[in-house]
Amino acid sequence: MKSEIQDLRNDYAALQGEVGGLREEVRELRQDNDELRAVNSKTEERLSEMERKADDLENRSKRNNLIIYGLERNEGETSEDCEGILQDLITDKLEMAGDVVFDRVHRLNSKADSPLITRCASYKDKLQILRAKRKLHGSQISIGEDFSRRVREIRRNLVPRLKQARDEQKKATLTFDHLYIEGKKFTFDLQKNTVIEMR
Incomplete structure (x- = not known):
């Protein structure tokens, strides 16, 4: 009996040592986890800030852009044709002087109903076009900003x-x-x- 009791005491002491070791491991893991959470939080903040800056830069680069919806595509249409279509819209429908300069005019994609996208050389011209777009009310054509x-x-x-x-x-x-x-x-x-x- 004494021998068995001693064995049980030895087993219990060994278990206590193992539990103590496990507790220390858990404490270290918790500490590592807290540190990882802090790093993750900082990384998320940085990523969020970078996304915000990238979004801001994208919107600044699109500042002079306009998208024109509802203008029919002509077969074999080129970028020069697109600019002519847009100039006709400005002079005929918006009743503006034809001296608006565009850096580039093209379709957004290859679909038949694809809108035109343009970059106005002047921000003032863009604002003037946006003010005049009310003259398109009731037509299938609309003009919006690019964001x-x-x-x-x-x-x-x-x-x-x-x-x-x-x-x-x-x-x-x-x-x-x-x-x-x-x-x-x-x-x-x-x-x-x-x-x-x-x-």
Whole structure:
């Protein structure tokens, strides 16, 4: 009996040593995990900041761009043809002087109903075209600005709120990635998937 009790005591002491070792390993793993979480958090912050900067740069590079929807494609159409079509639209439909200069005009893709995209040589010309686009009301042609994917997604989610506000006879405008309703400023939080009011 004494021998068995001693063996049990020895086994228990060995187990206690193993448990102590496991506890130390768990403590170290927890510490490593906390350090990894901190590194991960910093990495996510950096990535988020880099994405924000890349998005900002993309939108700045598209600052003078316009997209024109509803202009029919001609067979064998070239970039020069596209510029002629756009110049005709500006002089005939928008009733603007034909001295607007474009750096480049082309279709966005090869589809038959592909919109034209252009880069205005002057930001002032772009604004003038945007002001004149109301003359296209009631036609199949529309003109919009070119934005990054993030901004397009935000705008797409703000449009229903814009329409609702206008249906309620409220003054509402959508500018870049912000919606203004009666002096209040809103945006769409893509992570929370909700419209938020900005202060």
